[in-house]
Amino acid sequence: MSDTQQKASENVVISKVGVAAGYVDDRLASANFTKRLLDKVFPDHWSFMLGEIALYSFIILLLSGTYLTLWFNPSMTEVIYNGSYLPLKGVKMSEAYSSALNISFDVRGGMLMRQIHHWAALFFVAAVTVHLLRVFFTGAFRKPRELNWLIGTGLLTLAILEGFAGYSLPDDLLSGTGLRIAQGIIQAIPLVGTYVAMFVFGGEFPGTDFIPRLYSVHILLIPGILLGLITVHLIMVFYQKHTQFAGPGRTESNVVGYRLYPVYMAKAGGFFFIVFGVTSLIAGLVTINPIWLYGPYTPSQITAGSQPDWYIGWLDGAVRLTPNIEWNILSHTISWNLLIPALIIPGIMFTLLGVYPWIEAWVTGDKREHHILDRPRNAPTRTALGVMALSFYLILWIAGGNDIMATAFNLSINTVIWTLRFALFAVPPLAFVLTKRICLGLQRRDKEKLLHGYETGRVLRLPHGEFIEIHEPVSFEERAVLLSKVDVPALEITSGEDEHGVRNPKGRKAKIQAKLSGWFYTENVSAPTEEELAEADEHFAHQLGAHERTAIDSH
Amino acid sequence: MAISRRHPAALLAVLVVALGTTGAAYAAVAAGTAPKVSAPSATQVTAGKQLFLEGCSSCHGLAAQGSTDAPSLIGVGAAAVDFNVATGRMPMAGPGIQAPVKKVVYSPAEIAALAAYIASLGPGPQIPTVEDVSTADADLALGGELFRTNCAQCHSFSGRGGALSEGRWAPSLMKSSAKHIYEAMLSGPQSMPVFSDNTMRPTDKRDIIRYIEELQKQEDPGGYGLGRLGTVTEGLFIWVIGLGALLGIAVWIGAKSR
Numbered sequence: 039m040s041d042t043q044q045k046a047s048e049n050v051v052i053s054k055v056g057v058a059a060g061y062v063d064d065r066l067a068s069a070n071f072t073k074r075l076l077d078k079v080f081p082d083h084w085s086f087m088l089g090e091i092a093l094y095s096f097i098i099l100l101l102s103g104t105y106l107t108l109w110f111n112p113s114m115t116e117v118i119y120n121g122s123y124l125p126l127k128g129v130k131m132s133e134a135y136s137s138a139l140n141i142s143f144d145v146r147g148g149m150l151m152r153q154i155h156h157w158a159a160l161f162f163v164a165a166v167t168v169h170l171l172r173v174f175f176t177g178a179f180r181k182p183r184e185l186n187w188l189i190g191t192g193l194l195t196l197a198i199l200e201g202f203a204g205y206s207l208p209d210d211l212l213s214g215t216g217l218r219i220a221q222g223i224i225q226a227i228p229l230v231g232t233y234v235a236m237f238v239f240g241g242e243f244p245g246t247d248f249i250p251r252l253y254s255v256h257i258l259l260i261p262g263i264l265l266g267l268i269t270v271h272l273i274m275v276f277y278q279k280h281t282q283f284a285g286p287g288r289t290e291s292n293v294v295g296y297r298l299y300p301v302y303m304a305k306a307g308g309f310f311f312i313v314f315g316v317t318s319l320i321a322g323l324v325t326i327n328p329i330w331l332y333g334p335y336t337p338s339q340i341t342a343g344s345q346p347d348w349y350i351g352w353l354d355g356a357v358r359l360t361p362n363i364e365w366n367i368l369s370h371t372i373s374w375n376l377l378i379p380a381l382i383i384p385g386i387m388f389t390l391l392g393v394y395p396w397i398e399a400w401v402t403g404d405k406r407e408h409h410i411l412d413r414p415r416n417a418p419t420r421t422a423l424g425v426m427a428l429s430f431y432l433i434l435w436i437a438g439g440n441d442i443m444a445t446a447f448n449l450s451i452n453t454v455i456w457t458l459r460f461a462l463f464a465v466p467p468l469a470f471v472l473t474k475r476i477c478l479g480l481q482r483r484d485k486e487k488l489l490h491g492y493e494t495g496r497v498l499r500l501p502h503g504e505f506i507e508i509h510e511p512v513s514f515e516e517r518a519v520l521l522s523k524v525d526v527p528a529l530e531i532t533s534g535e536d537e538h539g540v541r542n543p544k545g546r547k548a549k550i551q552a553k554l555s556g557w558f559y560t561e562n563v564s565a566p567t568e569e570e571l572a573e574a575d576e577h578f579a580h581q582l583g584a585h586e587r588t589a590i591d592s593h
Numbered sequence: 594m595a596i597s598r599r600h601p602a603a604l605l606a607v608l609v610v611a612l613g614t615t616g617a618a619y620a621a622v623a624a625g626t627a628p629k630v631s632a633p634s635a636t637q638v639t640a641g642k643q644l645f646l647e648g649c650s651s652c653h654g655l656a657a658q659g660s661t662d663a664p665s666l667i668g669v670g671a672a673a674v675d676f677n678v679a680t681g682r683m684p685m686a687g688p689g690i691q692a693p694v695k696k697v698v699y700s701p702a703e704i705a706a707l708a709a710y711i712a713s714l715g716p717g718p719q720i721p722t723v724e725d726v727s728t729a730d731a732d733l734a735l736g737g738e739l740f741r742t743n744c745a746q747c748h749s750f751s752g753r754g755g756a757l758s759e760g761r762w763a764p765s766l767m768k769s770s771a772k773h774i775y776e777a778m779l780s781g782p783q784s785m786p787v788f789s790d791n792t793m794r795p796t797d798k799r800d801i802i803r804y805i806e807e808l809q810k811q812e813d814p815g816g817y818g819l820g821r822l823g824t825v826t827e828g829l830f831i832w833v834i835g836l837g838a839l840l841g842i843a844v845w846i847g848a849k850s851r
Contacts, residue, residue: 160827164836339745345825445756
């Protein structure tokens with residue numbers, strides 16, 4: 039093909055695209071919007087792709103879940119299994135479990151789809167969690183993004199509920215055991231618990247109503263809400279613009295990065311296929327939830343090593359660690375052993391998580407907008423609080439696997455439980471103090487790097503025998519990052535009275551706020567002043583000159 | 594008011610007669626089903642006694658009557674001896690909460706002699722024969738049901754074992770032989786309850802063994818089985834391998850953009 043011919047054929051393609059685009063624009067007037075969309079600039083950082091993993095896992099869940107609905111039958115009608123898995127042939131079971139077995143053994147591609155669906159669910163909640171940690175530790179939740187943080191908390195809660203619903207549907211022994219615990223938790227709600235449980239389960243446990251009901255919730259209600267909230271979540275990211283890390287040329291009023299088209303279109307699109315590929319690869323190679331081994335659910339059976347999926351593990355762990363306390367008041371039982379670990383602790387944790395942006399804003403008195411992310415070390419108190427909460431969560435999580443741990447490491451399960459009970463109270467404060475110290479240490483190192491340069495590892499011996507290591511100023515990029523630290527003064531503690539001696543009605547509250555603000559900020563290492571920086575620059579110029587002269591002289 | 598024609602002691606007499614008859618009838622039936630003590634050769638018993646005195650009596654007592662450290666072995670039967678000694682659980686390496694499986698110390702002939710000696714002390718469950726543990730006609734699906742009802746609560750759904758209280762454990766059944774499983778059900782070693790032939794028929798036992806054998810040889814139809822330990826290893830896998838891979842790729846994509 040000659041050059042002119044190729045050009046001509048390209049023109050034909052372009053004009054065809056143009057015609058199609060024109061057709062759409064004539065009807066939707068969408069050209070402006072599309073152009074803005076495609077030109078939208080996104081900043082680049084690997085940690086900004088954690089939310090993408092969650093989004094793509096969700097899409098994979100919708101697709102694989104749709105396939106499963108074609109074959110799954112959420113019915114509690116009793117049938118006798120006659121499929122191709124021999125060890126269960128002739129066993130009485132619910133139609134739900136039997137159809138789940140058929141998906142695994144008799145539907146083409148069913149096993150792969152079931153495993154893709156389940157692995158993607160584990161991926162989904164894991165990705166949401168690490169995305170949340172990234173947003174928290176970089177302070178991305180600060181004004182103006184508090185509402186999106188709240189939506190994110192809602193998404194996490196719903197994702198956990200949705201996962202638990204899916205885990206409960208196949209009506210195998212593990213599902214039923216999980217539901218029995220869930221029913222116990224509902225019953226533990228004071229006063230109304232038993233009524234609510236009877237209402238939700240349509241009578242006594244397990245009954246025949248709950249699995250069909252749960253199915254509607256799992257495939258329609260929660261995914262619908264999730265989809266809606268994810269859409270709002272993304273529109274808000276788009277509308278408020280993505281945050282960015284500090285760096286050369288990056289300010290609070292710009293976004294440095296690439297346009298959506300073509301760079302991010304390719305990257306994000308490609309990453310979707312990578313996530314799908316990795317999920318499929320795992321699903322094709324590694325078993326998840328072997329329902330055929332658990333057998334059908336009957337309330338008279340239980341298996342050692344009954345565990346929920348990982349994201350419920352911390353709640354199970356909390357139940358396992360709580361001592362067996364029950365009160366009986368006026369022939370009404372208050373089950374603190376379930377109320378505390380399964381309702382009060384998660385209630386407090388999710389509430390604190392959701393309102394954290396407002397708590398921090400109130401404590402610091404910070405009303406500014408933030409588009410440049412914090413480096414975790416530069417907000418030591420927040421980072422330490424985060425690590426403290428994380429260590430609390432992790433200990434509960436570990437406790438959820440206490441029996442597996444006891445068998446795997448030849449430990450007494452009682453020792454494991456008591457160790458974790460003490461650790462639950464001892465480790466988080468320790469984690470707080472350690473994290474804060476590490477952050478402050480890193481701040482000091484940053485300041486030293488700015489004022490004295492980094493250690494090059496080049497050691498010189500001077501003519502009179504002295505050894506010195508050459509320090510060089512940090513690179514242009516690193517300097518911009520290091521200089522991004524802003525000193526925020528703690529709020530001043532006022533006397534609570536104005537100059538006329540009138541008590542400020544809000545004085546007490548302001549005093550508490552100021553004290554907390556002091557706790558949040560005071561130990562921070564101050565950023566170097568202009569004079570200090572100028573002096574350092576001069577010192578470098580001078581010192582380097584001296585070294586070079588020495589080196590030349592010695593030859 | 595009618596005068597009672599019955600003597601006040603009549604009710605008592607009836608009760609005594611009824612209980613006596615029932616008891617006698619039961620004793621007659623029970624005697625019929627009680628395990629027969631096979632007649633081992635006298636030399637085996639003598640050899641077994643010698644081995645017992647050398648290797649076991651320091652804990653179990655010179656007459657196998659037990660001590661503060663170890664239970665009495667009178668009446669535990671040959672099955673218990675064969676199970677504990679042929680799996681290496683006995684003799685124990687040292688005092689502990691539970692005897693683990695380890696290298697077998699005695700030869701088969703010595704184990705038979707020890708079993709003969711203990712069996713000679715009192716009636717107890719015998720070592721099952723090859724026919725007793727043959728699973729050729731066993732019902733796999735029923736075995737699965739029985740396994741999940743009676744065994745899974747300690748040994749777990751996959752027979753991989755589980756934790757019990759205070760450092761005790763239910764061992765994995767993945768390497769257990771049919772004979773040893775049968776003996777364990779008969780004799781109830783350590784924390785395990787006894788499943789005598791009155792509570793669980795020999796055919797039920799064979800069905801269970803058939804299911805355990807299926808678990809031992811079954812390849813995981815869904816791919817690598819992660820040790821069949823349930824959701825804990827699945828969670829570990831998704832966080833370490835799964836998310837590890839995706840984060841690695843994310844870092845790679847992020848790094849390429851410079």
